[in-house]
Amino acid sequence: MQRVMPDRAAKADARFFDPIEAASPDEVRQIQNERLRSQLAYLKEHSTFYQKRFAAAGIDWDDIGSVEDLARVPFTVKQDLRDSLAASPPFGEHLAADPADLIQMQASSGTTGSPAYVGLTERDVQVWTEASARSLFACGIRAGNKVLHGLSLSKGFVGGLPVFQAIQYMGALDLPIGADGGVDRLLVACRDLRPEVIFATPNFLLYLGQIAEATIGIPANQLGVSRLVVGGEPGGGIPAIREQLESIWGAKVTENMGGTDLGVMYWAECEHQRGMHMVAPDFILAELIDPETGEVIPFTPGTSGELVYTGLVREASPVLRFRSGDHVEVVDDSCPCGRTGPMIRCVGRTDDMLIVRGVNLFPSAVQEIVGELLPAASGVMRVLADFEGHSTQSNLKILVERGEERGEEGDPALKEEVERRVRNRLSVKTDVQIVPFGSFERPGARKVSLTLRNPPDLGTPHGN
Numbered sequence: 001m002q003r004v005m006p007d008r009a010a011k012a013d014a015r016f017f018d019p020i021e022a023a024s025p026d027e028v029r030q031i032q033n034e035r036l037r038s039q040l041a042y043l044k045e046h047s048t049f050y051q052k053r054f055a056a057a058g059i060d061w062d063d064i065g066s067v068e069d070l071a072r073v074p075f076t077v078k079q080d081l082r083d084s085l086a087a088s089p090p091f092g093e094h095l096a097a098d099p100a101d102l103i104q105m106q107a108s109s110g111t112t113g114s115p116a117y118v119g120l121t122e123r124d125v126q127v128w129t130e131a132s133a134r135s136l137f138a139c140g141i142r143a144g145n146k147v148l149h150g151l152s153l154s155k156g157f158v159g160g161l162p163v164f165q166a167i168q169y170m171g172a173l174d175l176p177i178g179a180d181g182g183v184d185r186l187l188v189a190c191r192d193l194r195p196e197v198i199f200a201t202p203n204f205l206l207y208l209g210q211i212a213e214a215t216i217g218i219p220a221n222q223l224g225v226s227r228l229v230v231g232g233e234p235g236g237g238i239p240a241i242r243e244q245l246e247s248i249w250g251a252k253v254t255e256n257m258g259g260t261d262l263g264v265m266y267w268a269e270c271e272h273q274r275g276m277h278m279v280a281p282d283f284i285l286a287e288l289i290d291p292e293t294g295e296v297i298p299f300t301p302g303t304s305g306e307l308v309y310t311g312l313v314r315e316a317s318p319v320l321r322f323r324s325g326d327h328v329e330v331v332d333d334s335c336p337c338g339r340t341g342p343m344i345r346c347v348g349r350t351d352d353m354l355i356v357r358g359v360n361l362f363p364s365a366v367q368e369i370v371g372e373l374l375p376a377a378s379g380v381m382r383v384l385a386d387f388e389g390h391s392t393q394s395n396l397k398i399l400v401e402r403g404e405e406r407g408e409e410g411d412p413a414l415k416e417e418v419e420r421r422v423r424n425r426l427s428v429k430t431d432v433q434i435v436p437f438g439s440f441e442r443p444g445a446r447k448v449s450l451t452l453r454n455p456p457d458l459g460t461p462h463g464n
């Protein structure tokens with residue numbers, strides 16, 4: 001395959017990787033309508049999965065001519081894709097390309113059982129790479145940068161090879177150590193290769209920064225890293241985590257977001273750090289919906305909801321109105337960088353959401369509060385959801401690690417402070433237990449869940 005790389009010189013002083021990022025909403029919508037029509041024509045011919053679904057819902061393909069009409073098409077949920085994969089392995093009934101045309105495959109971790117496999121044609125790879133490059137450019141990566149790869153490089157995860165491809169495509173140098181290479185190797189690479197940028201999950205970067213001096217004898221803020229690009233989990237948008245990261249590394253933090261089903265990254269934050277811009281509206285149509293009613297909500301600052309995606313130019317594994325499970329709030333709609341369209345922060349995933357006496361709560365919101373209580377707390381916490389499902393009528397149990405240098409005598413005050421702040425800020429009553437520093441796994445190659453379903457074995461009871 002001939003690899004076409006963008007013109008480095010032209011991109012060096014560019015404000016955006018592609019002009020579409022700053023196009024007017026009308027222009028964007030016109031492109032989306034045109035591409036939606038051709039994508040639907042493609043699915044009508046090639047997708048058994050959507051042929052069946054349209055027939056079952058009594059929808060005539062020709063009735064869907066615009067983004068507005070799309071609201072009549074039923075959502076595709078993760079279980080639909082799992083069923084499709086099981087019915088026609090390995091790429092599912094929703095595979096709409098000739099299997100012989102696939103040149104790449106990726107896998108999602110899959111919360112239960114087998115991973116979900118996604119196929120890509122040459123055109124799909126080009127689109128993924130372009131969208132990811134736009135995201136990384138917005139996040140501050142430029143041709144000539146050395147980027148330490150701190151996301152997992154194995155298992156077919158999109159944080160691995162596809163990120164490598166995008167960094168190389170931009171004319172930057174990916175240092176492919178990977179989170180699975182281990183913290184020692186990553187820090188040694190940092191010392192020897194002096195990357196300007198590290199790309200990793202925020203909690204993992206926090207941990208790396210904290211152990212840098214003990215591991216390689218150099219504090220993180222003297223390693224010459226100027227930019228931390230974070231993704232893979234919502235922490236990068238949490239102010240307390242961001243401030244901690246910036247101070248430990250002496251570097252600016254920008255975050256991005258995407259997924260395995262539609263691409264790698266397509267939301268990205270610029271240097272103004274106000275929230276993530278949609279940088280690929282010509283490839284992916286994003287809708288915001290009320291997760292309870294399924295109704296479409298306009299992207300107005302102050303609103304929140306779940307993101308739903310439609311691939312506009314996808315060949316191999318196309319999806320229509322796919323419920324991402326990502327809950328976001330719309331924070332703004334204008335930015336000095338000139339990018340247009342809504343700006344968002346991710347507040348959590350549908351799967352993580354708990355309902356405590358009728359109040360919706362994401363564990364990441366509790367983590368944000370605990371992160372403000374350093375050094376009395378270590379910043380590490382877990383929600384103990386020892387009930388069936390996602391809803392409880394009891395006080396929510398939270399385990400909070402004591403700060404590294406702190407003794408048990410401070411536990412009652414810390415407990416009270418966490419309970420008070422969570423009650424005031426999130427309207428949820430909690431029972432906080434203070435546990436010793438180091439009780440919980442630090443983030444690494446594996447994504448760490450903030451929710452425990454069973455009480456952890458902490459040896460002798462501590463705290464309250």
Ligand SMILES: [Zn+2]
Pocket residue numbers: 269270271272277335336337338339
């Ligand atoms: Zn911006």
